[in-house]
Amino acid sequence: MDTLEQQFDVRYRYRVHLTEDALAPENDLLARTLAADRAARPRVLVAVDRGVLAAQADLAARVESYARTHALDLVDAPLVLPGGETGKNEPRHLERVLAAIERGGICRHSYVVGIGGGALLDLVGFAAAQAHRGVRMVRLPTTVLAQCDAAVGVKTGINAFGKKNFLGSFAPPWAVINDLRFLDSLSVRDWRAGIAEAVKVALVKDAAFFERLERDAERLLHRDRGAMRALIAHAARLHLEHIARGGDPFETGSARPLDFGHWAAHKLEQLSDYRLRHGEAVAIGIALDATYSRLAGWLADDAHERILALLERFGFELDVPELGEGGLLAGLDEFREHLGGELTITLLGAIGRGFEVHAMDEERVRASIDRVRARPGSGSGQPAARPCASGAER
Ligand SMILES: NC(=O)c1ccc[n+]([C@@H]2O[C@H](COP(=O)([O-])OP(=O)(O)OC[C@H]3O[C@@H](n4cnc5c(N)ncnc54)[C@H](O)[C@@H]3O)[C@@H](O)[C@H]2O)c1
Ligand SMILES: [Zn+2]
Structure with missing residues (x-):
């Protein structure tokens, strides 16, 4: 029997930026990130976390105005998805993202931009990893957890059969843009x-x-x-x-x-x-x-x-x-x-x-x-300390 051996390495490189107000018209970081191929107008599908939208009502308008300023071709109005585990638990949301990618004609040189918490980014990232066997995904994480952990790594996934992250993929992002301004509205x-x-x-x-x-x-x-x-x-x-x-x-x-x-x-x-x-x-x-x-x-x-x-x-x-x-x-x-x-x-x-x-x-x-x-304070059901906050407790 003949045996052929196959071996190759694939190099990944992506940047994790830390900025303030990524969607301000004068902040061109996101536009530069989407201009890698110097295409005249990069095609972009934006998916946003409903929780962020609820807390920052002008978010969709900011996305659209940013796209106009920087000549981005938004293929549709931002796709709004549930934040938190709901999006990862209900398979229909994965289908919705895949359908939006298909409808928008997103190709492997276009971009999916996810704006949301770790759960939203896991869901959208998983869809992006599947469509056309992987389209470019730019993550704009909006929680502390996603900015310091979930969004910077190489994993995506959703829950299935009652198990966390049962379905998923290793899919490094195109780039990550951590924008501290998003954290202002966090609970x-x-x-x-x-x-x-x-x-x-x-x-x-x-x-x-x-x-x-x-x-x-x-x-x-x-x-x-x-x-x-x-x-x-x-x-x-x-x-x-x-x-x-x-x-x-x-x-x-x-x-x-x-x-x-x-x-x-x-x-x-x-x-x-x-x-x-x-x-x-x-x-x-x-x-x-x-x-x-x-x-x-x-x-x-x-x-x-x-x-x-x-x-x-x-x-x-x-x-x-x-x-x-x-x-x-x-x-x-x-x-x-x-x-x-x-x-x-x-x-x-x-x-x-x-x-x-x-x-x-x-x-x-x-x-x-x-x-x-048995630790004092842990059985009361009350947090041991109450942080002061500008955001409302939700
Ligand atoms: N892929 C990975 O490597 C990785 C690593 C760690 C965690 N995770 C996953 O990340 C998820 C947890 O993510 P999380 O802690 O970011 O929470 P989350 O995504 O569950 O979001 C929590 C809540 O905050 C809301 N929200 C998000 N940003 C907001 C903002 N700026 N203002 C107001 N509300 C906002 C959301 O709508 C949601 O209701 C889990 O599913 C976990 O499994 C993935
Ligand atoms: Zn974790």
Whole structure:
């Protein structure tokens, strides 16, 4: 039998920009991003998150006026999609994006621009990855979580069969434009939720960043733009570095260090019927796996206390009913199945130092749940601190 061997590398390159007011007529960053082929008028389909539109009523008009100023060929009025998990849970929204791409004649040299939270970008990105086997996608993330984590990476996806991100693809974006102005209308909840992903990446990779988050906690709670800008810039950088230099950008192995705390988080989101935001569930997952690391003797007591205290300072509710209902442990096997191969969970040896294990002791997981639930302030159902905010609580 003859055997031919095939091997090639594909190089990806994309930029993650941090700007203010990307849709202001004088800000030409987005226009330059869409002018890569120097086509006279780049064809563009814009998809927007209904939650952003509700909070920033002039958004569609700003998009249309920007397109006129910069000679972009908007193939249609912006496509409005539900924000949050609804868009990822109901397959008809994926069809709607695909139909809009088809109707608009978007080709592989045209662009889909997504404006919204991590969920909207996952949905639109997945559609863009499928149409014509992949059309260019520019992401304009509008939440803290998406700007520092979800939008800067290479993954897209929607939920199916009751499982998070069951359908999806690895599809690097054409570019990411983080616009701090979008964050102005975020609810207190979503401002806070994204901070959990920054705490996560600090814990597994960067002790100095964790210390900075401790120092900046008050400013972040008071919605200080400078502190948030620094958080987003650094967390995004750590995510990008991991993808580029971690040796496994498309996650073919079983390890996924940036998913620290996520085995529990994904299951809690599902068990709560998506009442919990991803970031809120991640905060609980971090608390559980830090506590597990403490109970196993890998993480020092004072480090464990600092981690839980910081999460509490940010106002995360660490005790939720789903923790007491059983069912969480099934998240371990679902996580293993999602990653493939052997169970691989990241735990903490110290603040800033994650390491991997391939088995979790169920009794110790239960003890971790009990320890987290028993913390003063976590059982009240009330966040430990109430951040001041300019955005309304929704
Ligand atoms: N692809 C990845 O690598 C990756 C990584 C992390 C998380 N995620 C996914 O991201 C999702 C979570 O994203 P998220 O935390 O950004 O929340 P989200 O997308 O669920 O949005 C939360 C809510 O905020 C609203 N919203 C968004 N921007 C707003 C703004 N500027 N003003 C007012 N309201 C606004 C939305 O309409 C929604 O109601 C989850 O589905 C998670 O699985 C993906
Ligand atoms: Zn996450």
